[in-house]
Amino acid sequence: MLNDSIHYANGSLHCDGISLAQIAERIGTPCYVYSLPRILHQLQRLKAAFQAIPSEIHYSAKANANLDILRALIQAGVGIDTVSGGEIWRALQAGCPAADIVFAGVGKTKAEIDYAIDEGVGWINIENQQECAWIQAAATRAGRTQRVALRLNPAERAATHAAIATGHAEAKFGLSATSIRELMQRAERYPALDFCGLHVHIGSQLSEPSATGRAIDAAGNLLAEYPQLATLNIGGGFPVPYRQDSELSTVEEWVASLQPYLLRLQLREAVKIEPGRFLVADAGVLLTRVLYCKRQLGQTTLIVDASMSELLRPALYGAHHEIVPLNEVEKASRETMQVVGPVCESTDVLLPQVALPPPQAGDLLAILTVGAYGMVMASNYNARPRPAEVVVYRNGAESGWRLSRAREDWRSFYPGESQDP
Ligand SMILES: Cc1ncc(COP(=O)(O)O)c(C=O)c1O
Known part of the structure; x- marks a missing residue:
């Protein structure tokens, strides 16, 4: 376009x-x-759309890890969302403070977890129970407490191309609400993990926001049960028109329709967002x-x-x-x-x-x-x-x-x- x-x-x-x-x-x-001016313009649009909702942006490096783009976004105050040891390294190389890096991913290796913790990443988003033991071991060895968010699979099918939907029950991503409750009951087994948030990302290029609204509500139920979970990361997915005649919502409309869902959560910490496609x-x-x-x-x-x-x-x-x-x-x-x-x-x-x-x-x-x-x-x-x-x-x-x-x-x-x- x-x-x-x-x-x-x-x-x-x-x-x-x-x-x-x-x-x-x-x-x-x-x-x-x-x-680069267009990327920074899109960033300003997104920030303006979230004006009424305290929020923190982590750019999803998987969309485009060009070093100049990463540097421009980091200089504009954005953190980086990563999904591999390589992306963590790239974010650090671009000058991102480790504390502003989120490490997510459905299959993190032990070596990647060790690397993330040794470098001091701010957050790790957890997608299965077994990861907790590896994070516990690495954080104990490093003498740190690691902030973690649990990725919820809300069993919501996003309105997008089937290949880029990630929140439905059969998807490989995230933990079911039941698994999250089981994990939270055993949280004291992992004293080096600071369970302080939930994460929910139901797909990319989301053509309308209602499934995201339902996913936020599902996360809200869990947040109410576990007061130590102070924030929600709603991932990316902000839609981008690829055709001249596209009738997709603008990002301003999209965020406005999610605003009531986010505000009623009454989060203690800023909501996290992980835009990739929309920015670049x-x-x-x-x-x-x-x-x-x-x-x-x-x-x-x-x-x-x-x-x-x-x-x-x-x-x-x-x-x-x-x-x-x-x-x-x-x-x-x-x-x-x-x-x-x-x-x-x-x-x-x-x-x-x-x-x-x-x-x-x-x-x-x-x-x-x-x-x-x-x-x-x-x-x-x-x-x-x-x-x-x-x-x-x-x-x-x-x-x-x-x-x-x-x-x-x-x-x-x-x-x-x-x-x-
Ligand atoms: C967990 C997570 N966050 C953020 C993104 C970025 O999504 P998008 O490029 O649609 O904004 C993705 C991409 O699928 C993702 O899997």
Whole structure:
């Protein structure tokens, strides 16, 4: 989706006043470009939406762990939500104080728990009873008391794509209300754990908030039973429009409808939120170049140099990302086609149907709204180098850009591999 940062100016696509064609020529394609001003704008919107509800934000690094993005958000006062030892390391590398890191995840290893506690993370979100013993051992060894929140599985099916719903009974995530009650009865077995909150995240890209409201109510019942639980973490899931004609609620409407649920909990500590997608999705574009155009069997197929290796979401979930030319061309001269990547998989279709100006090899295109769950899911499948990342920043009234991460080189793909036959 185009927005205040990413839009056409004088017929060519710009990001905060910087020509995207110029970046593509300098850096090559495929290349992710992120607008830091757009990310900070989304952060301000979210903070304003929560104005009447004391809240604390932990950005979900799984959406996009680009170092410049992490740094910008940390400098703006945001903590980081992590799901692995690698993400904790990344958050620390970006300058996040350990106390502002939340460590969550359905299958934390013992080594990851040891690392999290040695580094002094602020919170651990617990998803099964056995984790408690490992946290107890690590915290005792480190001579610390570890703040923990219990992740509730509220048995609520979120209104979203089935692949990104996480709060229904069959989901692998969280603890049932019964398991939480059992655990709380045995809490004294874990003196190094400070059980001080609940966590509930029922999915991503939640198209309407009623299931989240019911999940907050379910958490509220438990909070009332256990007064030591001082706060609730409601996770992420704030929806993002991916289509021009989207009728999704705005974040302001979404938070307003949850406000009564949150205020009646009368939490003693600020509610925690873990936005990922909402902060970064529409700040990112993936620049790609046309390789070939094939017209046969009644179909036009545009083969570009980006693929499922750089952007997995269309192949993984059938996710929709609009594709637009970097140079705006009259609508009258458009042709309907599918846009595909070079990877040897029939699912490597970036967009099954789009009307674009009749393409020529070398033309530049932008795949929109790819700032979340884009680069973080990129792989070396087909031995393809992961793409470059560029950030656009604002310095006073001026915009600038820099290469944030260089394109990989396929000669460096297999470090540490034994050369022995
Ligand atoms: C526990 C948790 N918190 C936060 C998020 C971020 O969600 P979103 O990107 O939809 O805001 C996720 C992603 O699924 C998650 O699993």
